[in-house]
Amino acid sequence: MNEHSRSGPRPVVAEIADIEARLEAQNYICNSAIATALFLAQKLDKPLLIEGPPGVGKTELAKAAAAMTGKSLIRLQCYEGLDETKALYEWKYGKQLLYTQVLKEKLGDLLQGAQGLKESIGRLHEFDDTFFSEEFLEPRPLLKALWEPGGAILLIDEIDKADDEFEAFLLELLSDYQISVPELGTIKARSTPLVFLTSNNKRELGDALKRRCLHLHIPFPDQALEQSIVRRRVPEAEARLNAQLVGFVQGLRKLDLKKVPAISETLDWARTLVLMHARELDADLVRDTLNVLLKYQDDIEAVDSEISALVVAAKKEAEWRVK
Amino acid sequence: MTQILSDFIRALRAQDVRISPAEAIEAGQALELLGYENREILKQGLSNALAKSVDEKGAFDETFDKYFEFRSFSGKTPAGAQGEQQPQEDASPDSDGDPGGQQGQGGEGGPPAGGGTGQARGEASAPPDQSAAEAAEADLLEILERGDRAELQRRLAEAARRAGVTDIRFFTQRGMYGLKIQREMGSERLDDMIAEARDSADPAQQSEGARLAALREVLRSEVRDYVERQLQLFAANAGRRLREEILESVRLSQVERTDMKLMHELVRKMAKRLVSLHSRRKKTARRGQLDVRRTIRVNIEYDGLLFHTIWKKRKVDRPKVMAICDVSGSVAQVSRFLLMFLYSLHDVIPNVRSFAFSGQLGEVTDLFEREEIDRAIAETLDRFGGSTDYGEAFETFESLALDEIDRKTTVLILGDARNNNAEPRADILRKIHDRARRVIFLNPEPRNAWNSGDSVMRVYEPCVDRAIVCASLKDLERVVSDLLRTAV
Numbered sequence: 001m002n003e004h005s006r007s008g009p010r011p012v013v014a015e016i017a018d019i020e021a022r023l024e025a026q027n028y029i030c031n032s033a034i035a036t037a038l039f040l041a042q043k044l045d046k047p048l049l050i051e052g053p054p055g056v057g058k059t060e061l062a063k064a065a066a067a068m069t070g071k072s073l074i075r076l077q078c079y080e081g082l083d084e085t086k087a088l089y090e091w092k093y094g095k096q097l098l099y100t101q102v103l104k105e106k107l108g109d110l111l112q113g114a115q116g117l118k119e120s121i122g123r124l125h126e127f128d129d130t131f132f133s134e135e136f137l138e139p140r141p142l143l144k145a146l147w148e149p150g151g152a153i154l155l156i157d158e159i160d161k162a163d164d165e166f167e168a169f170l171l172e173l174l175s176d177y178q179i180s181v182p183e184l185g186t187i188k189a190r191s192t193p194l195v196f197l198t199s200n201n202k203r204e205l206g207d208a209l210k211r212r213c214l215h216l217h218i219p220f221p222d223q224a225l226e227q228s229i230v231r232r233r234v235p236e237a238e239a240r241l242n243a244q245l246v247g248f249v250q251g252l253r254k255l256d257l258k259k260v261p262a263i264s265e266t267l268d269w270a271r272t273l274v275l276m277h278a279r280e281l282d283a284d285l286v287r288d289t290l291n292v293l294l295k296y297q298d299d300i301e302a303v304d305s306e307i308s309a310l311v312v313a314a315k316k317e318a319e320w321r322v323k
Numbered sequence: 324m325t326q327i328l329s330d331f332i333r334a335l336r337a338q339d340v341r342i343s344p345a346e347a348i349e350a351g352q353a354l355e356l357l358g359y360e361n362r363e364i365l366k367q368g369l370s371n372a373l374a375k376s377v378d379e380k381g382a383f384d385e386t387f388d389k390y391f392e393f394r395s396f397s398g399k400t401p402a403g404a405q406g407e408q409q410p411q412e413d414a415s416p417d418s419d420g421d422p423g424g425q426q427g428q429g430g431e432g433g434p435p436a437g438g439g440t441g442q443a444r445g446e447a448s449a450p451p452d453q454s455a456a457e458a459a460e461a462d463l464l465e466i467l468e469r470g471d472r473a474e475l476q477r478r479l480a481e482a483a484r485r486a487g488v489t490d491i492r493f494f495t496q497r498g499m500y501g502l503k504i505q506r507e508m509g510s511e512r513l514d515d516m517i518a519e520a521r522d523s524a525d526p527a528q529q530s531e532g533a534r535l536a537a538l539r540e541v542l543r544s545e546v547r548d549y550v551e552r553q554l555q556l557f558a559a560n561a562g563r564r565l566r567e568e569i570l571e572s573v574r575l576s577q578v579e580r581t582d583m584k585l586m587h588e589l590v591r592k593m594a595k596r597l598v599s600l601h602s603r604r605k606k607t608a609r610r611g612q613l614d615v616r617r618t619i620r621v622n623i624e625y626d627g628l629l630f631h632t633i634w635k636k637r638k639v640d641r642p643k644v645m646a647i648c649d650v651s652g653s654v655a656q657v658s659r660f661l662l663m664f665l666y667s668l669h670d671v672i673p674n675v676r677s678f679a680f681s682g683q684l685g686e687v688t689d690l691f692e693r694e695e696i697d698r699a700i701a702e703t704l705d706r707f708g709g710s711t712d713y714g715e716a717f718e719t720f721e722s723l724a725l726d727e728i729d730r731k732t733t734v735l736i737l738g739d740a741r742n743n744n745a746e747p748r749a750d751i752l753r754k755i756h757d758r759a760r761r762v763i764f765l766n767p768e769p770r771n772a773w774n775s776g777d778s779v780m781r782v783y784e785p786c787v788d789r790a791i792v793c794a795s796l797k798d799l800e801r802v803v804s805d806l807l808r809t810a811v
Binding site: 012013016032033036037039040043044046048049051085090091093096097100201204207210211213214215216217 | 353357363370372375377380620623627
């Protein structure tokens with residue numbers, strides 16, 4: 001690193017800023033924390049485990065990274081009961097059945113002239129067996145990602161929803177980018193994929209998994225970042241409205257709610273407000289559209305009494321921001 | 324430079340951030356990639372590699388800020404330019420008479436940062452280390468006289484490295500490390516000079532001695548502050564850990580009110596440990612229906628003849644636990660912790676029904692599910708407090724829940740079996756025992772106090788599978804762990 005510090009320009013800082021800019025070109029607004037994590041994941045060839053509350057753009061990051069690098073995105077959605085036949089590979093057993101039948105017909109030709117059982121078996125052994133070969137392997141997402149020429153972006157979504165066994169089963173892939181198929185042996189990645197894992201922390205992930213990954217925690221964005229996300233995604237919302245609605249959502253997140261609104265909800269709300277030709281926030285408008293932001297009746301009722309105060313606070317904040 | 328990182332990792336470990344060697348190596352690679360230029364980026368990158376949960380991120384941020392306090396990063400800030408001068412300075416320790424350079428270094432007076440540079444220097448120039456030490460001795464006085472704080476800090480950090488201050492664990496070690504560091508810095512010579520000056524009859528010499536003593540005091544206070552900060556960095560948790568260890572084995576009835584918060588924390592931690600230990604074995608499979616798809620797949624090898632059969636697995640859930648807790652004065656404290664324990668284990672034992680009794684018995688399951696645990700306990704004590712009557716409690720339990728006990732149910736009874744000479748009703752306990760998978764009696768009293776006075780342990784003991792002394796958190800943990808291991 002001394003080389004970096006001695007030479008005037010700072011390539012690392014520039015590279016990270018570059019990643020930030022390229023992500024922004026994909027409509028993904030991020031901060032340097034996310035860009036740094038992505039930079040390290042690329043340079044160190046390490047999987048990136050992304051945690052954070054739902055709706056902060058964990059999955060989106062993988063998609064944006066795929067678009068940014070121009071690699072194909074292979075996605076594996078995890079759920080309870082997911083096993084290797086769905087995640088890794090499956091034998092094409094229909095074709096295998098046909099193969100055995102074809103083989104049976106050809107068997108006569110093959111064994112022609114063979115004398116006795118021993119020689120027949122000897123002939124059979126000489127015969128190149130393709131029953132368990134890559135031809136009959138049906139690749140599932142993980143294997144596809146390893147086979148993808150030029151490397152792929154592999155997104156293992158919501159890993160916390162999968163079982164512990166599956167987590168353990170991923171370890172080989174994550175540390176060595178290879179998988180073992182009992183009938184064939186080890187299959188190595190043709191070129192290293194960039195792996196993203198996302199988790200909502202529904203359950204605590206194992207240490208072994210965490211150890212193999214770089215860890216990025218994406219919290220809810222702060223006011224400035226969220227404003228720029230809204231500006232990018234819903235450009236129709238005027239600056240004042242933008243600042244006000246983001247301020248309001250930020251206020252909501254401080255309350256004790258069953259489900260706090262995420263970025264996607266902020267965006268939905270912004271679109272709703274734009275559709276209603278709103279130019280400014282007021283308490284009635286908020287009350288009418290609150291169901292876009294909050295998904296539980298309990299939450300809506302709990303917030304009801306706070307709306308006026310929150311709107312006033314958001315306006316004040318927005319006034320200051322717009323200036 | 325790796326010295327800085329490994330010290331940083333030690334500081335992190337002291338803050339309960341778990342870091343494996345593999346992760347440390349990764350952090351080293353990240354550091355090499357990112358360099359020291361941009362503080363924010365370095366922090367993020369190391370955080371990616373080292374801190375792997377939200378809690379750990381918090382601890383990481385705090386430690387990073389403390390450890391790299393005042394560290395100047397070249398670039399953005401003007402102080403950076405001076406930061407780059409350091410390596411040159413390090414290479415030739417003799418040239419540090421240049422006042423300009425030292426002035427510039429004032430910005431990074433923070434000892435941990437100084438520690439970093441000092442260590443880096445030690446590594447870079449291992450052989451001249453000895454001469455550097457001599458030089459330090461030679462002009463320690465001069466530095467003190469000049470009041471050059473930056474240079475003093477630099478030497479201090481270097482001496483601290485030689486004294487191994489990062490091994491500090493307890494606040495009682497402050498004095499020892501302080502002395503060691505001062506000695507490493509060459510304070511002995513200064514002390515000699517002071518003593519000599521004081522002993523002499525010459526008044527001029529004596530005032531010189533007083534002046535030297537004042538300088539000596541400056542050194543002492545600098546060292547003390549430095550050691551204090553190192554203690555914070557490397558041993559912040561050691562004292563707490565020691566206390567936790569003691570609390571784990573202290574008798575629950577003896578726990579001071581002031582320790583309650585820590586105890587709660589501890590129960591939560593133990594419960595978490597137990598959950599992670601046992602949740603993995605939760606899915607013991609039992610043979611169920613034929614899995615047609617997988618059976619066909621496996622049997623292709625045999626031309627479709629079904630040699631191997633594969634069965635769908637059925638998950639077997641954890642058993643039911645019923646806890647009957649005495650909440651009268653003598654046992655209340657232990658009951659409180661048992662209930663806390665059981666409810667912290669909700670992930671592994673989903674079916675806990677709890678009953679509390681003293682005078683009467685009542686079900687408190689809802690109460691604990693609804694309320695904060697402290698409030699629930701207070702309310703339980705309020706509702707069921709009174710003079711203990713095991714007989715009546717068992718009678719009520721029989722009418723309330725006996726029917727629901729099946730062979731998967733474990734019944735825990737927590738109490739001291741002091742029945743105030745009332746009818747013990749061991750027959751009901753036997754009934755419970757006959758229906759349940761097993762009955763465990765937990766008694767917080769030491770075994771030799773059982774059966775003394777009005778204790779009816781001798782009547783109850785034959786009716787239960789096990790009777791165990793359960794007085795400390797450790798005992799409780801053992802019981803609960805046992806419960807989890809043998810249940811299914």
